[in-house]
Amino acid sequence: MTTSYAELKAQIAELEKQAFQAREAEISNAKNKIREIMQAYSLTIADLGGTAKVTKPRKPVEVKYRDNSTGQDWTGRGRAPKWLEGKNKEDYLIK
Template identity: 55%
Template sequence: MSTYQDYQKQIAELQAKAEVARLNEISEAKAKIRAIMNEYGLTLADIGGSPKSMPKASRKPVEIKYKDAATGATWTGRGRAPKWLAGKDKSQYLIR
């Protein structure tokens, strides 16, 4: 009768074999895809793909337009005005 340790060892061996098989199948699939792309003169752009190496554009933070010197509270001027600015003249808090 097999022990728990024996089963764990068999599982590890099977997982290693499965990983090798997966890597082999991936390389075969890539070779087939390259052959088809070369045969028809296709590029990644033709099939709607994009390379993974292209970085995504990052957004720049919005500049602060208003600041309360007493409290240090700030507002970019976008969205609803903060409560500390309600009923006050915005031009007094405008950063110049």
């Protein structure tokens, strides 16, 4: 007798649930072991060579060119916009 598609999907869902629960239990056990070892040897994250990468928010690029008649602008980076095609970009330079 063959197993139906619906039955296989139900089995997959149950196995995924079991796998998630097993992973959560293993992670919890690993964290406890790590915590115990770190406490026993008075270790810190810095002792392990771990570094937290801190990223600073980037300042937006300032606009260099503006078409005052339409209000459109461009930073001067990347491909030039359509509104600037065939025109001298120096005429639109913000001073």
